[in-house]
Amino acid sequence: MEKWPVPRSLTCERFTHHPYPAARSWALLCCQRTSRNDLTTVILKPDEPLDVALRRFRRSIQHTGLIQELRARTAYEKPTTERKRKKAAAVTRLRKQIRRSLPPKKLY
Numbered sequence: 738m739e740k741w742p743v744p745r746s747l748t749c750e751r752f753t754h755h756p757y758p759a760a761r762s763w764a765l766l767c768c769q770r771t772s773r774n775d776l777t778t779v780i781l782k783p784d785e786p787l788d789v790a791l792r793r794f795r796r797s798i799q800h801t802g803l804i805q806e807l808r809a810r811t812a813y814e815k816p817t818t819e820r821k822r823k824k825a826a827a828v829t830r831l832r833k834q835i836r837r838s839l840p841p842k843k844l845y
Contacts, residue, residue, distance in 0.1 A: 777801065 779794040781787075798804055814822075 777803075 777794065777797050779790055779797065781790050
């Protein structure tokens with residue numbers, strides 16, 4: 738009988754004592770990430786509609802990056818196109834980082 742992959746425990750020592758609850762929950766979510774070889778499962782809660790469970794499933798699939806990888810593998814991407822795409826993403830990240838580091842605009 739094959740053993741199913743066991744998700745990591747929620748009691749991760751690094752994150753359980755974080756001062757901000759939102760950061761703690763995000764860190765726990767990151768801790769729970771499964772590798773791409775594991776099957777993503779969603780267990781239905783009592784009296785949970787199917788569309789809500791499907792939404793949770795889609796979100797968890799998107800969180801692992803599986804959809805992005807699937808779209809990338811559907812067609813061949815030329816090396817020059819890949820370089821251009823990665824360069825554009827790097828420029829966007831840099832602009833976002835610069836925008837965040839600037840002081841807020843004056844409101845008058």
